[in-house]
Amino acid sequence: MISDDDSDEHEEDTELEPIEETEPNEVADDPSLVETYIPEDVRDKYEVLSYRGAVVLLALGYPEEFGQLLHMLRSFSITTKMIRMPGGNESEVPKVVNRILRPLDWRETIIRGDLRVRRISKRLSGTKKNGKPTYTSHVDEMQRNNYIDGHKIDYVKGKVAFDLEWNSKDQTFDRDLYAFNAFHLSGVIDVGVLLTRGASLTAVLRELGPALDKKGNPASTLTIKKYGASTTWWGKLVYRLNAGRNGGCPVLAVGIRPACIEDWPPKEI
Numbered sequence: 001m002i003s004d005d006d007s008d009e010h011e012e013d014t015e016l017e018p019i020e021e022t023e024p025n026e027v028a029d030d031p032s033l034v035e036t037y038i039p040e041d042v043r044d045k046y047e048v049l050s051y052r053g054a055v056v057l058l059a060l061g062y063p064e065e066f067g068q069l070l071h072m073l074r075s076f077s078i079t080t081k082m083i084r085m086p087g088g089n090e091s092e093v094p095k096v097v098n099r100i101l102r103p104l105d106w107r108e109t110i111i112r113g114d115l116r117v118r119r120i121s122k123r124l125s126g127t128k129k130n131g132k133p134t135y136t137s138h139v140d141e142m143q144r145n146n147y148i149d150g151h152k153i154d155y156v157k158g159k160v161a162f163d164l165e166w167n168s169k170d171q172t173f174d175r176d177l178y179a180f181n182a183f184h185l186s187g188v189i190d191v192g193v194l195l196t197r198g199a200s201l202t203a204v205l206r207e208l209g210p211a212l213d214k215k216g217n218p219a220s221t222l223t224i225k226k227y228g229a230s231t232t233w234w235g236k237l238v239y240r241l242n243a244g245r246n247g248g249c250p251v252l253a254v255g256i257r258p259a260c261i262e263d264w265p266p267k268e269i
Contacts, residue, residue: 022235047255054250065160106155115147151179161192165232181247197233198255
């Protein structure tokens with residue numbers, strides 16, 4: 001789910017976790033797969049990791065959707081003002097993705113479903129003349145209503161899912177990955193893509209000075225304090241993917257680098 005909630009509740013987190021903790025483990029796909037299927041100009045703008053063959057599945061199995069996501073990533077551009085502005089419904093960052101993907105028919109999607117189970121057993125019914133037992137089949141049926149209910153992904157097209165997490169509480173990643181896996185187990189999607197703040201944005205956040213209020217004026221809070229260790233960023237996503245919290249769903253993780261910021265680095269006067 002696209003989220004951007006950098007309210008004051010994040011301000012206690014003044015430092016992001018060390019970059020050393022953002023590296024993939026042996027669960028991730030070989031980096032050569034990313035280099036093969038993700039064009040160099042996209043890799044220059046983003047950190048990219050693939051899990052469970054996601055990049056191969058996207059490139060070879062869903063070329064149309066993959067091409068549109070590459071188009072979105074190439075077109076994605078933000079400014080330092082957008083980063084410094086308040087989050088929630090005020091933020092323009094998620095709207096950048098929305099303006100690109102909605103016209104291409106990427107739809108917000110919810111799945112619901114009931115589970116119907118048939119338990120088939122053999123019941124002893126008697127014996128034959130030769131003493132061997134005889135059996136009859138017995139069928140019990142049960143139904144669990146709302147077995148799958150309310151899982152939502154902001155962008156789905158064909159069998160590909162996409163979500164952006166810019167600055168929400170990091171537990172949002174658990175919800176996203178759980179939704180990806182629920183959609184995957186249900187046969188609705190085959191692969192998911194998650195875009196978030198890359199680790200290399202940390203240095204930029206530290207240099208941006210004060211945050212801005214809703215009117216665009218400097219606030220009393222530093223920008224870095226809005227983007228703490230317990231918010232959605234690369235380290236929190238990679239940690240979860242390394243731990244396998246995506247279940248069986250292939251996931252492509254994409255981290256936003258400073259190259260996505262139009263006015264960074266600032267021009268010398």
